[in-house]
Amino acid sequence: MASFIEPIQLKQSLGDDGILFVRNESILDTMVKTSLLVASMIIVAALLPIQSSFSSPRDLDLIIYPDGSTHISTEIDIDPFLTDYELNLFGSTIDNLVVVGDNEFLLDTSIMDDSVLIQTFGSSSISIDYDIHDLVSKQGRLWTFSLDSPSTFTLLLPKNSAIVGMINLPINMEIINDQNQLTLSPGKTEIDYLFSNTISNSLSDTKIETNYFPYAIISGVLLIILIGSVIIIRTKQKNHKSIEHNQITKKNTxxxxxxxxxxxxxxxxxxxxxxxxxxxxxxxxxxxxxxxxxxxxxxxxxxxxxxxxxxxxxxxxxxxxxxxxxxxxxxxxxx
Amino acid sequence: MKKLAVFAIIVLIFGTISPSLVDGAYAQNDPSILLRIAVQADKQIVNELDGVYGDQIPNNLQILYDKGHGAVYSLDESLPNDIEKAKQDFLLAMNSFMQISRIISQSSEKVVAVTVSDTTSRTLSNELDRLVKYVKSLETISKKYDVDTESDFIKIYDLIQELRKQDNEVNVGIKKIKIILDYIKNDIRESALEQRSDFIKRFFDRSLNQVDEQLTKAQDNGVDQTQIDKGHELILEIRELLSKNQINDAKVIFVELKGLMENIGYSIRIT
Structure with a gap:
């Protein structure tokens, strides 16, 4: 009886204990369509920022007035297919609320405790301005600002205020019109400050330092570029002159x-x-x-x-x- | 082609991950800021301690101050090379100073804790400053939509000037201004609606078509027929109001329709 090797593909069935091993070097190519993978990655990459950007403040700026009231300005990208949008405010004592949509279209709002229902009607981005009186408390001479922010924000402190305590690291600090402006990370923030006339001097000292530092860097870079340019031009002129000189000399020879x-x-x-x-x-x-x-x-x-x-x-x-x-x-x- | 695809995948994976990397990477642009804040706080705390206790600083406060001051010194040493250590020093210093300032403020005589939301604690000039900001933002919007409110704004600014000079009946004056501003807001809305009516009508149209479809589904799912009929009535009413350009009224009915849809378990979202 002649024996032959039967191709595995031609076997009608395998025994109960039979194990089928298929050697397929291009298994990845077979199972994963590269073009499909790339396309899906592009879609995921494109959608991720959109999903994360909706409903999260693009800008959040806070200004504390000397009496502790705070003005909040924020811009939020929203889903343009929604009829309305509910925004959590940072407290319930709200004043002077203005919400505008695309093209500065004044939007209707209704405040419910510490949130506001905004009739967006197709706006893709809304900007909200309001005053709030819940973020700062005062004990004796000490003022305490507290906020649990969903995003990075800037905080402009009142004039002549000096920070005497804080629980987190600031990202940046600038001086704007003799006022400290901090940039702070999302999450819980607590800042204690006092009003003091003596601090104004040290503030102005800081101002000088803060304002001149970037200028110094820019000036330095410009100076280097200028010196470099002068050197290059001079070298070229020198080369040119030496070539001319050589030519003249050689012409003579x-x-x-x-x-x-x-x-x-x-x-x-x-x-x-x-x-x-x-x-x-x-x-x-x-x-x-x-x-x-x-x-x-x-x-x-x-x-x-x-x-x-x-x-x-x-x-x-x-x-x-x-x-x-x-x-x-x-x-x-x-x- | 294969290499190109692999490259594209790597780029995309990196592109997807990179925002989180950036988020994690951002920190202090200029670490010397930490030192500036800490030094400022240190000076202020020294002033406070001198002012309140003179030479007789309580032991617990002295220990806290030494801890904070030491951290400021260490912060100065850590910069600019050891940023992580500098951050720890900053937090330690600011925490110590925070404790000191809170102990001082609690131990002061006649201390009253005030929440700023208490209206009596607000100052008039700040109240007016905020009001001016509010008025200006409305003025900008009103100019954008050519609303004839110039005389109203002149009146408001005059009133604010008067209020800055007087001490009594200020709240009455502010209320008066706010009533005028409410009228102005209505005028702006009316004007903006007129100018953007086409956009809003299109938006309503798409919404109502979707609600119509949802009502049909709801009917198939056995939702109470009276609710379905009511929904259809509201749609007709809104369409009629829109045809008459009564957009504000249409919006009111639309809110009612939205409530009805939510009651029967459907939410309005244009797809």
Whole structure:
């Protein structure tokens, strides 16, 4: 009985204990359609920022007035397909609420305790301004600002206020009209501050430091660019002058074109062009420069140079592993 | 092609992950800010301690101050090389100063804790400053929509000037201004609605079509027929109001329709 190897694909069935091993080197290609994967990744990447940006404040700026009331300005990207949007306010004592949608369209609002229902009607972005009286408390002379912010925010403290305690790290601090403006991270923030006249001096000191630092960097960079430019220009001028000088010197030392062509009247026209170029280049040129100028292959140019050397028009010197072609200072037949 | 696809996948994965990396990476742009704040706080606390206790600073406060001051010194040493240590020093210093200032404010005589939401604690000039900000934002919007409110705003600014000079009956004056502002807001809304009526009508149209479909589904699902009929009535009413350009009235009915839809378990969201 002849035995043969039956291709596994042709087996009708496997026994109960049979285990099928399929060797497939392109399993990834078979199972994962690369184009589909890329397309889905693009969609995910495109949707993620949109999903995360909806309903999260794009900008959140707070200004604390000396009496502890706080003005809040915020801009929020919202789903333009919603009829209304409920926003949690940072407290329940709200004043002077203005909500505008796209094109500064004044939107209808209704405040419910510590939230506001905004009739957005297709707006994709809303800007909200209101005053709130719940964020700052006072005990004795000490004022305490507390907020649990959903996003990074700026906080402008009142004039002549000095921070005497805080529970988190600020991202940045600037001085705006003699007022400290902090940029703070999302999450819980608690800042204690006092009013003091003595602090104003140290504030102005800080102001000087704060304001001049970026200017100093910019000035430094500009200065470096300026110095660099001057150096480059001077170097170029120097090079140019030295080339001119060399040319003048060399012009004096080499024969003029008319004499060369008179002495070597049987030179080929293309060789004469080469001589003209070398002459105008101060009497010398690298072979590679000639190739670039006349767009000739290496061997063609090498033959031309050798021809001119045989004619006694040029001499070849080695310079940095390259052939430097120089016009001869004197030629046979010269009087 | 395969290499290109792999490259695209890597770029996309990085692009997806990178925002979280950036979030985690941002920190102090200029770490010296921490030192400036801490030094400022240190000076202020010294002033407070001198002012309240003179030479007889209680032991617990002295210990806290030494801890805070030491942290400021360490913060100065840590910068600019050891940022992580600087952050810890900053938090330690500010926490110590916070405790000191709170102990001082609690131990002061006749201390009254005030929540700023208590209207009596607000100052008139701040109240008026905030009002001016509010008035200005409305003025900007009103100019944008060419609402004839110039005389009203002149009147409001005059009233604010008068209020700044007087001490009594200020609240009455502020209420008067706010009533005028409410009228102005209505005028702005009317004007804006007229100018954006086409946009709003289109929005309503899409919403109402969707509600119509949802009502049909609700009917198929056996929702109370009276609710379905009421929904259809409201849709007709809104369409009629829109045809007459009565957008504000349409909005009121739309809110009612939205409530009805929510009652029967459907929410309005245009798809």
């Amino acid at each position: 080499t024969l003029d074109l008319e004499t060369i062509f008179k002495l070597k009247s049987d030179l080929r026209e293309d060789d004469k062009e080469l001589v003209k170029f070398i002459f105008n280049n101060g009497g010398e040129a690298l072979e590679s420069e000639l190739r670039k100028k006349f767009l000739q292959p290496r061997t063609t140019m090498w033959r031309a140079v050798k021809r001119l050397e045989r004619e006694g028009v040029i001499e070849i010197e080695k310079k940095d592993l390259q052939n430097l072609v120089k016009l001869r200072k004197s030629m046979e037949g010269e009087e």
